Amino acid sequence: MIGTTKKPLEEILQALAGYEKIAVVGCDGCAKVCMTGGLDQVHELAEELKKQGKEITVEVSPERTCNIMHSRNFLTPCQEQIAAADAMIVLGCGGAVQIARQTTEELGLTIPVKVGLDSVGHMDMVVPGVMAMEQCQECGQCILNETGGICPVTKCAKSLLNGPCGGSENGKCEVDPNRDCAWVLIYNRMAALGELDKLKRYMEPKDYSKMAKPRVLYIKEGRCA
Amino acid sequence: MKLTELFQKKTFVITGEVGPVKGCSRLNGGPPPDYIQEALDIKDYVHAVNITDNQGAAMRLGALAASVLTKQFGLEPIFQITCRDRNRLAIQSDLLAACTLGIDNVLCLTGDHIKIGDHKSAKPVFDIDSVQMLKIAAGLNAGHDMMGNKLSQATNLALGAAANPNFEPLDLQIMKMEKKVAAGCQFFQTQPVYEPKKFEVFMKKVEKLGVPVMFGMVVIKSPGMAKFINDNVTGITVPEAWIKEMGSVPKSDYKKKATAMTIDLLKEIAPMCQGIHFMPFGWSDIIPEVLAAIRPYFPK
Numbered sequence: 142m143i144g145t146t147k148k149p150l151e152e153i154l155q156a157l158a159g160y161e162k163i164a165v166v167g168c169d170g171c172a173k174v175c176m177t178g179g180l181d182q183v184h185e186l187a188e189e190l191k192k193q194g195k196e197i198t199v200e201v202s203p204e205r206t207c208n209i210m211h212s213r214n215f216l217t218p219c220q221e222q223i224a225a226a227d228a229m230i231v232l233g234c235g236g237a238v239q240i241a242r243q244t245t246e247e248l249g250l251t252i253p254v255k256v257g258l259d260s261v262g263h264m265d266m267v268v269p270g271v272m273a274m275e276q277c278q279e280c281g282q283c284i285l286n287e288t289g290g291i292c293p294v295t296k297c298a299k300s301l302l303n304g305p306c307g308g309s310e311n312g313k314c315e316v317d318p319n320r321d322c323a324w325v326l327i328y329n330r331m332a333a334l335g336e337l338d339k340l341k342r343y344m345e346p347k348d349y350s351k352m353a354k355p356r357v358l359y360i361k362e363g364r365c366a
Numbered sequence: 367m368k369l370t371e372l373f374q375k376k377t378f379v380i381t382g383e384v385g386p387v388k389g390c391s392r393l394n395g396g397p398p399p400d401y402i403q404e405a406l407d408i409k410d411y412v413h414a415v416n417i418t419d420n421q422g423a424a425m426r427l428g429a430l431a432a433s434v435l436t437k438q439f440g441l442e443p444i445f446q447i448t449c450r451d452r453n454r455l456a457i458q459s460d461l462l463a464a465c466t467l468g469i470d471n472v473l474c475l476t477g478d479h480i481k482i483g484d485h486k487s488a489k490p491v492f493d494i495d496s497v498q499m500l501k502i503a504a505g506l507n508a509g510h511d512m513m514g515n516k517l518s519q520a521t522n523l524a525l526g527a528a529a530n531p532n533f534e535p536l537d538l539q540i541m542k543m544e545k546k547v548a549a550g551c552q553f554f555q556t557q558p559v560y561e562p563k564k565f566e567v568f569m570k571k572v573e574k575l576g577v578p579v580m581f582g583m584v585v586i587k588s589p590g591m592a593k594f595i596n597d598n599v600t601g602i603t604v605p606e607a608w609i610k611e612m613g614s615v616p617k618s619d620y621k622k623k624a625t626a627m628t629i630d631l632l633k634e635i636a637p638m639c640q641g642i643h644f645m646p647f648g649w650s651d652i653i654p655e656v657l658a659a660i661r662p663y664f665p666k
Contacts, residue, residue: 298479299449299477299479299490299495300495301492301496302495303495303497303542303545304497304541304545305542306476307476307533308478308479308600308601309600310600310601311534315482315600315601316479316482317481318600325538328538337541340541341544341545343549344498345498346512349493
């Protein structure tokens with residue numbers, strides 16, 4: 142999922158300054174899981190905005206706002222309420238905001254679409270409802286087959302491919318003593334698998350052209366470019 | 367002069383280390399800046415001096431400029447170059463620049479993370495790692511860039527790297543050192559170790575690599591400095607016994623005590639390795655006395 146955190150209310154109010162009627166849109170996908178943008182949080186923000194003197198024209202939370210199909214299905218029935226708004230605020234990831242904007246454009250509406258959250262990465266839920274962790278950079282060149290299923294590109298603060306740096310101590314990272322050194326994790330995992338020899342192989346520098354922005358995924362062709 | 371030539375002659379190599387200042391070093395006819403003066407103070411006792419590269423991820427005068435300046439004052443610099451602030455183009459370009467400007471020795475390092483430095487919001491680069499940098503540098507020495515494009519003139523650089531004998535599991539550190547040697551590393555400088563037995567275990571494991579190892583010696587100047595290292599510098603541990611002994615004398619005798627303790631440690635360490643890399647942090651003046659005392663212990 143895409144991890145999100147709430148922007149401070151002051152920042153949201155600043156973004157909505159000058160706009161009186163607001164459409165509040167959430168995302169019942171990742172943002173709901175992060176408890177930042179599901180229907181409950183949409184309602185909470187709407188109530189807060191009312192206290193600040195704003196008028197709410199609609200509260201809606203598509204199943205996954207980043208998917209244009211879902212955004213259309215949820216927002217089209219609300220077209221009149223959205224048209225009545227001076228601005229829309231989206232409690233979703235940056236992708237959700239841009240898909241919501243695209244949807245308003247398709248509906249022939251030219252209104253500002255603002256963001257109420259900060260996107261903080263591709264997150265995997267490791268403790269349900271409590272903690273999610275970044276474990277994949279979507280680098281386009283997965284090396285998990287070589288590293289015991291633990292990603293050094295993401296879990297090593299320096300994305301080192303050929304072993305640990307000198308700053309690792311007691312199995313912890315130099316950047317944060319509470320964080321495991323990715324390379325010690327990889328080493329222990331490969332040792333448990335009896336595959337330490339495979340770790341001795343030189344790993345070439347990554348091909349960062351595979352991360353060149355903005356990437357486009359051609360689903361039917363199965364390629365990303 | 368390349369350090370590799372000294373190692374080939376079986377010279378026990380002595381190096382020092384200084385950090386460029388946060389500021390410009392244009393001389394304008396004035397005296398050398400403090401870090402150069404610190405290196406000049408030990409000029410007669412060392413073969414070369416490491417010039418650190420934004421050490422501790424704190425922004426300072428570039429290591430290449432400081433290395434060139436060091437050379438102009440008659441010292442042999444070892445240009446430290448990290449992966450933290452440069453992508454693969456910049457690393458190759460800086461290595462070409464170093465050789466062009468008369469640098470003979472480089473130490474290829476990963477680099478401390480941005481988060482421990484003074485520009486915490488900067489973008490860490492780490493486009494390549496230290497093993498890859500060594501392989502790329504070896505390629506430049508062989509006359510081609512990392513993409514295989516021919517260079518109009520190859521570099522001629524002695525390639526060094528860092529190693530940490532304190533690392534656990536030690537075999538993981540040895541594995542990385544093996545990769546560094548395969549990539550082109552010609553000598554190692556280690557992190558300091560204050561327990562000779564630990565260094566002995568390390569050296570037995572790295573013997574098979576056939577690459578000279580220089581023992582890194584951070585001179586502990588006070589119990590407070592040792593505690594600071596233990597609390598804030600990862601990868602180095604000063605044992606409690608060392609801190610206690612250091613603290614057993616009045617403050618006015620710290621330098622005398624540090625000199626004696628350094629000598630005692632290096633007497634045991636020197637026979638095991640091919641050189642000593644001193645990181646005296648301002649106490650360069652103890653190096654002559656230390657060297658005089660440990661010289662009989664250098665391996666023949």
